[in-house]
Amino acid sequence: MTAEWNLRVLVVDDEAPARAELSYLLEHDDRVAEVVEADSGAAALRQLEDDDVDAVFLDIAMPELSGLDVARLLTRFKAPPSIVFVTAHDHAVEAFEINAVDYLLKPVAAERVGEAVRRVVESHAQPVEAGPDDETIPVELGGVTRFVARSEVRYVESHGDYVRLHTSGGESHLVRVPLAVLQQRWRDAGFVRIHRQCLVALGHVTQVKQDGNHCSVVVDGTELVVSRRHTRELRELLVRRARPTART
Numbered sequence: 001m002t003a004e005w006n007l008r009v010l011v012v013d014d015e016a017p018a019r020a021e022l023s024y025l026l027e028h029d030d031r032v033a034e035v036v037e038a039d040s041g042a043a044a045l046r047q048l049e050d051d052d053v054d055a056v057f058l059d060i061a062m063p064e065l066s067g068l069d070v071a072r073l074l075t076r077f078k079a080p081p082s083i084v085f086v087t088a089h090d091h092a093v094e095a096f097e098i099n100a101v102d103y104l105l106k107p108v109a110a111e112r113v114g115e116a117v118r119r120v121v122e123s124h125a126q127p128v129e130a131g132p133d134d135e136t137i138p139v140e141l142g143g144v145t146r147f148v149a150r151s152e153v154r155y156v157e158s159h160g161d162y163v164r165l166h167t168s169g170g171e172s173h174l175v176r177v178p179l180a181v182l183q184q185r186w187r188d189a190g191f192v193r194i195h196r197q198c199l200v201a202l203g204h205v206t207q208v209k210q211d212g213n214h215c216s217v218v219v220d221g222t223e224l225v226v227s228r229r230h231t232r233e234l235r236e237l238l239v240r241r242a243r244p245t246a247r248t
Contacts, residue, residue: 005121006033008052012044012067013059013086018106022057022086025113031121041065045073053081055101055120060087071100082120103138103145135185137165139173148173150189154204154220156182158197168220194226194234202237 009026013019016039023035036053038044042065044056056074060067067085074080088106101123102116136147152167158179165173183193190202200219207218215226217234226234 005031005124007031007054007117007120007124008034008036009120010036010038010044010047010051010053010056010081012038012041012056012062012070014040014062015059018059018086022108022113025108025110026057026117028110029114029117031117041067041070044070048074048077048081054124055082055084055117057084057086057104057116060085082123084116084120101136102147105145135189137173137175137177139165139175150186153191154201155222155224156191156199166220166222170220192230192234192237194224194230196227198224200224205238208235208238 009032011019011023011026013022019037019039023037026032026035036047036051038047041062044058045065048056056070058067058070067087071083071085074083083100084102084104085100086104086106086108101119104112104116135150137150137153138145139148148165148167153165154168155166156179157164157166159174161178162174162176163179163182165175167173179197179199182191183199186199191199192202194200194217200217204219205217206220209216209218209223213228215228215231215234216223217226218224
């Protein structure tokens with residue numbers, strides 16, 4: 001049994017043909033009740049002052065006020081709409097930092113627009129009491145953008161301006177985002193730094209090994225070195241995490 005949705009969507013793009021094509025695809029989706037348009041970031045903000053929408057499909061590369069600028073302003077709204085970025089260029093890092101629900105590459109395909117609408121529906125269907133959102137990370141593979149859920153990530157390794165996400169099942173994905181950004185953003189989701197170049201998901205640490213002054217942890221079957229600087233903090237976090245379950 002599927003719920004009925006009557007989404008109101010704002011399409012923002014300074015190029016009329018691209019705006020018209022995306023609006024056409026959205027209008028032919030049964031979950032979308034109405035599509036309104038804006039030809040600039042400033043026009044979009046004016047529209048949203050007096051008009052509520054469920055989602056904004058937002059071009060990034062616009063003059064004066066970019067789509068990223070608009071999205072950052074929308075996050076300050078009391079009840080911000082879901083954001084879907086639409087762009088011909090790779091802005092995956094910025095899209096991730098703003099926590100967009102999807103990220104479409106031009107020229108957009110009908111099936112990908114449908115998938116984006118599905119993600120918008122899911123973002124609105126989540127109950128308020130559901131706890132922290134499970135963020136998704138855009139990953140580029142052979143010109144195709146797919147999304148990896150944060151809950152699938154077991155540990156993260158730094159590679160300069162990139163990180164490698166190691167997920168359940170032994171897969172890994174290289175993403176252009178600094179490790180420091182993930183450390184800050186994922187702290188409340190239980191990710192901790194164990195080394196200058198590594199974050200781990202605390203809930204997936206199955207063993208802590210101590211050999212003299214050397215410490216390591218086992219995550220998803222992989223042994224990872226813990227630097228001396230982070231050993232004490234890690235142990236305290238693990239003890240604190242285990243303490244509530246130790247009560248009788």
